[in-house]
Amino acid sequence: MDFSIGELSKATGVKVPTIRYYEKEGLIEAPIRTEGNQRRYQERDLDRLRFLKHCRDLGLPMEAIRELIDLSLHPDQPCSNANRIAADQLQAIRARIAHLKKLEKELARISASCTGEHPAADCNILKAFGDHDLCLSDHK
Amino acid sequence: MDFSIGELSKATGVKVPTIRYYEKEGLIEAPIRTEGNQRRYQERDLDRLRFLKHCRDLGLPMEAIRELIDLSLHPDQPCSNANRIAADQLQAIRARIAHLKKLEKELARISASCTGEHPAADCNILKAFGDHDLCLSDHK
DNA sequence: GTAATCCCTATAGCGGCTAGAGGTTCAAGA
């Protein structure tokens, strides 16, 4: 019927201290308590936490998740905010990929420039790490 | 001849508080001071900070940079550590790219699933954010 | 001499948790 925090944790994959942290941050509602002050959750808390977890797994920042939760609590409002949040997140992810690809190129070059078998004084890797002029791109 | 911390900052693109933070962390050496207790840097500090900055721009964690600095201070040691650090970082970057690409796919799908022009109750984006079963991959 | 601009230390905060200390409650087995 109702879950302890540990059961909720197992059901969602969210760690117990993290669940308490989300409660403190107002991202999930404070559940009812037993006489001994332990939390007891209902089905809807499970739904909410799964939603939250999935959003986190998609890389959304807490602030965006907060807005999405607000929106789902007001189902008659237009969904334009959800649309914007998804688009923003997609753009942010693409920007990060682009950046990391630049790093990948440079690091592949640097890593291949030495086999790791001579004194540090002559090491091309150390030289490459120290001198951005040897790089092919700006990588930020 | 010697630089103030602000001049060092301008020359390297590292912000003034960040330079002080690096000093506190032992990543750069504490420079000499004026009679009025202000830091004055030399050419070699500039080199060191540039090295550090470039490593950070390549995404290396501080711990790895610490090892690289140690290594460059012992130029007769073998460079195998530098080699390992570069390879590890390359691998880490590739893993992050792979992960982000999964997110990109899911978010592109989610973002395209709604134009943002109806009530939240019917919004496919909100549904997709709430239900991982609709996803195409595991994205962790 | 004075004003503008730098510089100093120290502390707290960011995001998003995670770990620990020190104590209480619950549930299953004897």
Place this chain on the structure above:
DNA sequence: TCTTGAACCTCTAGCCGCTATAGGGATTAC
């Protein structure tokens, strides 16, 4: 019914790599 031991509670501090104050002192250009 009692006992154990796992799970729970609150509170605080720590993680990374900075960044942003606050409240002062030093330097420099005019």
